[in-house]
Amino acid sequence: MMVPARFGTWPITIRVALATAGLMVLFGLVASQQVLSTLGRLQDARLQEYARLHVEGLAVALGPFALHKDVWEVYDTLDRARANASGERILFTVVADERGSVLAATDPMRAPVDSAVAAFADDAVPVGEVTAANGTSVVRVMAPLSVQGREVGQIVTELDVNDLVEQRRAAALALLAGNATATLILVIAGYAVVARMLKPVELLASHMGEAGGAPQAIPETAIPRSDSVLTKLLRNFNEMAGAIGARTEAERRLAERERFVSLGRLSSSLAHEINNPLGGLLNATDTIRSYPDRPDVVRESADLLDRGLRHLRDVSRAILEENRVDRSGRPLSGTDFEDLRLLFEPETLRRRQQLEWDIGVGDDILRRLPSAPVRQIALNLLLNASSAAPNGGSVSFTLREEEGHLNLSVKDDGPGLSEAARSRLMSEAPVVPGGGVGLRLVRDLVADLGGVIACGQSETRTEITVSLPWEGNSAC
Amino acid sequence: MDRRRFLEGLVAGAILGAPVRAGAGISFRLGLTPVFLDNDAVVIDRLRSSLSDAMGEPVDLIQRRTYQEITASILDGSVDAAWICGFPFLQHRENLSLLGVPVWRGRPLYQSYLIAGIGDDATGLEDLRGDVHAFSDPDSNSGFLVTASDLARLGETPERFFARSVFTYGHRNVVRAVAGGLTRSGSVDGYVWETLAAVEPSLTGRTRIVARSEWLGFPPFAARADRASDEDLQRFGAALRNLGEQPAGREVLDLLFLDGVAEGDPGLFDGIAARMAEVARL
Secondary structure (H helix, E strand, C coil), rough: CCCCCCHHHHCCCCCHHHHHHHHHHHHHHHHCCCCCCCHHHHHHHHHHHHHHHHHHHHHHHHHHHHCCCCCHHHHHHHHHHHHHHHCEEEEEEEECCCCEEEECCCCCEEEEEEEECCCHHHHCEEHHHCCCCCHHHHHHHHEEEEEECEEEEEEEEEEECCCHHHHHHHHHHHHHHHHHHHHHHHHHHHHHHHHCCCHHHHHHHHHHCCCCCCCCCCCCCHHHCCCCHHHHHHHHHHHHHHHHHHHHHHHHHHHHHHHHHHHHHHHHHHHHHHHHHHHHHHHHHHHHCCCCCCCHHHHHHHHHHHHHHHHHHHHHHHHHHHHCCCCCCCCCCCHHHHHHHHHHHHHHCCCCCEEEEEECCCHHHHCCCEHHHHHHHHHHHHHHHHHHHHCCCCCEEEEEEEECCEEEEEECCCCCCHHHHHHHHCCCCCCCCCCCHHHHHHHHHHHHHCEECCCCCCCCCCEEEEEECCCCCCCC | CCCHHHHHHHHHHHHHCCCCCCCCCCCCCEEECCCCCCCCCCHHHHHHHHHHHHHHCCEEEEECCCHHHHHHHCCCCCCCEEEEHHHHHCCCCCEEEEEEEECCEEEEEECEEEEECCCCCCCCHHHHHEEEEEECCCCCHHHHHHHHHHHHHHHCCCHHHEEEECCCCCCCHHHHHHHCCCEEEEEEEEEHHHHHHCCCCHHHHHHEEEECCCCEEEECEEHHHHHHCCCHHHHHHHHHHCHCCHHHHHHHHCCCCCEEEEEECCCHHHHHHHHHHHHCCC
């Protein structure tokens, strides 16, 4: 599993567990240091007390012998003290006279009589400073030998502190093991507790992210009862999800209605489109009635009737096609743009606008896109352009294929998109009440198809371009 | 308590200028020196009880650290008799009389040993020059006089020959000093060394004998000469010489690794006298 690089991006359960571990390690270090420090002080106090008793005891016994430089008595006292000593703490003791010459030692081989005591005294410390904290298994302690206030020699003793060092090491290891175990347990427990606490949040996240980001209501049975705040949060979420669903449904209905709105806007033009030929057709029927015996006139009138009726058929078919309830799944084709032109052109004629219509893409490309949304996008943009363009102005529609995209371009010579219209077309900002929803519908449909919208403005022309990736070449 | 004997003794002591048997009538006092295995409480207790039984009166064993102290105790009457060394016996020959001489290995004789550490390669006294040497006591024959006289034959004194001389005031201590490495060599009673070899071989095992002296008179039991005819001293002498005849006495002798106590002859100590003369000549 790839671990995200930044700590802040890791799951919160992991972060809490790791934070707990970090704090525990920090706490463990501080606590361990305190314990070891206290242990060290106790050990040193014990060691100093032991050394003081040993050295002072010997000093009392050896003082007169050192004063008289009685080698044998010094040795005999040291030897008997060594033999009677409990434990193995005292490793070696050497006694020297006031000039630093060895009088006797518990091991005369190491410190021969009359040799210099400096070899042992140089790194020895006074009784009050002896410590086992240096990690060495042997420490040397020295003390003066005094008789009636007069210094007559010195005594140096080697103490075996290996047990104390080992005790300290064992304590350190025990603390390390204990802290590591406690940390591990707390990390696992922390992970479990946090994971449990965050379960409702994960539930929320999973329902929020499902179905391509559309929130799904959490089943009532899955909502925990134990935490009133969480229960309220999840219920609020459900209400919000319901509201979003309702809004989506409303938008769907609005979009559905928009088609009728589009036709409604075209109805006047379409009525003219139907009405205009009707006069000619009625004249043709009158002509036939008036000249039934003139075959050439009847034939001509019949032809006129035929053309008029065919036109009416085409218009009505286009209207029906536009109003078909279920057009999902039908692929786009050149016919769709012929229908659009049939529906839209009367509107431009009504307003004496010049329409340029350029379909430069074949059905082999067009069929890769669905019919309904593309027709709706094109119709809404054309209606918007026609509205924007002045009477007698111009509107153009261009269809091109470019690098796996179908580019729809609608131009007009109007004053350009208002700020509100641009907002509806280019952003997700809430629709201002009172404005039309046609451009917002374009935006939503383009987004559903994975396309992008560009809006260009020059001094005389406004151009809106929609680029739609066709199937098998969807935008990433 | 026999007041009459006490008063007689007091008068006699006043006449002689020295107390006679301090505490007379209470117990007989025997002085012991470090020639003896003075660290063995069991041996001392058995010796005291067996001598008490043999004499028919209590015997106290008085221990002193040095030969000089115990010799002085005999002379001043602090003790009635003492087990001393041949050297102080000869030093005070005119004032002391023999009560008996222990018999060791069939003869009332013993040797002085010159010992060194087990790993020491010295082959003779001269190899030990300039080192540290352990003596037992300056009034000991085997623990001082023999080596001092050997050095006198070389025209040396212990002070010049050795870097340092250490008096341990005990033959066992001499062995300890050498075995422990405190001194390179030591002068020790051969009887004590051999007895230690039997009872404490771990100690003597760390030493080796570099040289043995000629056979010399064994450390004797002695008393002040002017009291030699006293009845209690006579009884004590008899008890000593007959010690082996009683089971308890025999047991003590066995503990001491001795065969018995002979009457003894001052001529036994002629060898010691000769060594004294050699030292005196230097």
